Amino acid sequence: MNNFNVLMKKEFVQMVREFKVIWLPLVFIFLGITQPVVSHYLPSILKALGGAQGITIDPSMAAQQGGEVLASTLAAQFDQLGVIIIAISMMGVLQTDKVNGMLAFILTRPVTVVSYIGGKIIANYIFVACSVVLGYLISYVYVNLLFTNVNFVDAIIASLFYLLWVLFMVSFTTMISTIFNSQGIIALISIVFLLGCRIVLGLSSLTDYLNPASMSKQAMEVLITGAVNPSVIWNVLVVLIWIVLTIVVTVFWISGKRFNNE
Incomplete structure (x- = not known):
């Protein structure tokens, strides 16, 4: 347990050093603000800038319910740019230790691979x-200021579902950071796969059951309908x-010391 705590602290120190x-x-504060603000003011902006040129404003845009707008924050912001940001922020989580030799150094100490990986992932x-x-x-x-109020319990349940996807x-x-050495490749594979999971969501009920991004869909359904599927x-x-x-896979890859053979 002491080794695990040390590894956790190491991760937090590294986050501070990398700002x-x-x-x-x-970034996530900005993403969280963007959707409700844009949804609320976009009809007025379009009307002011383009109304005279025949642009039709859909009245339903201004009449959205709070749950719908909060759900669109998850879908349009967190599940798009947010996914990319998370992948970029995580791409060097293990790759950096491999490159600078810290991984080999740590594993020569009385530290188990499970503790090492657990500390990384949990931190x-x-x-x-x-x-x-x-x-x-x-x-x-x-959303509560600009639109209708969202039930707080529904918001909490939706956030728990979404955090499982996170x-x-x-x-x-x-x-992926364990398997590959190039941060560019790590980021590319992670972004393509995670966004791919989100894109194919809803195409088939069978694939939705197997798709980890389904938790994002479940979170949005709670916000929109107020009920859990x-x-x-x-x-x-x-x-x-x-x-x-x-x-x-991560534990077995490191346990096999394949990173030393690349």
């Missing part, structure tokens, strides 16, 4: 989750299985 503790929360997940929640709360406040993003990017339990189980698989 990640500043820019990542600010980074706590930080990324806090950044996402901060942006989500800011968006929640703006955990998969962190564990998957950590796995009965199928969510299966989505949760599948996502947890995917997370465990990514962690197992």
Whole structure:
């Protein structure tokens, strides 16, 4: 447990050195503010700039419910630019240790691979989750100010579902960072795969059950309808299985010391 705590502290110190503790929360605060503000003022802006040229303003844009706007924050902001930002912030989580020899050094000490990987994933997940929640709360406040109020319990349930999707993003990017040495390749594979999961969401009920991004869809449904889909339990189980698989692959890859043979 002492080794685990030391590894956790090492990760947080590294985040401070990279100024990640500043820019990542600010990015998600910006994303959280953008959707409700744009949704509220866009009809007025279009009317002022282009109304005289025949642009038709859909009245439903200004009549959106708060839950719909908060759900669109997840879909249009967090699941697009947010995914890219998370992948970029995580691309060097293990690759840096491999390149500078820190990984080999740590594993020659009385530190288990499970503790090392656990410290990496948990520390980074706590930080990324806090950044996402901060942006989500800011968006929640703006939605309640500019649109109809969103039930706080529904917002909490939706955030818990979404954070499970965030955990998969962190564990998957950590796995890719373990396998590859180039940060560019790590970021590219992570972004393409994670955005791909989000893009194919909704194409088929079967693929939705197997798609880790389904937790994002479940979160949006809670915000829009105010009810939890009965199928969510299966989505949760599948996502947890995917997370465990990514962690197992990461542990076995490092245990095999393949990073020394690249």
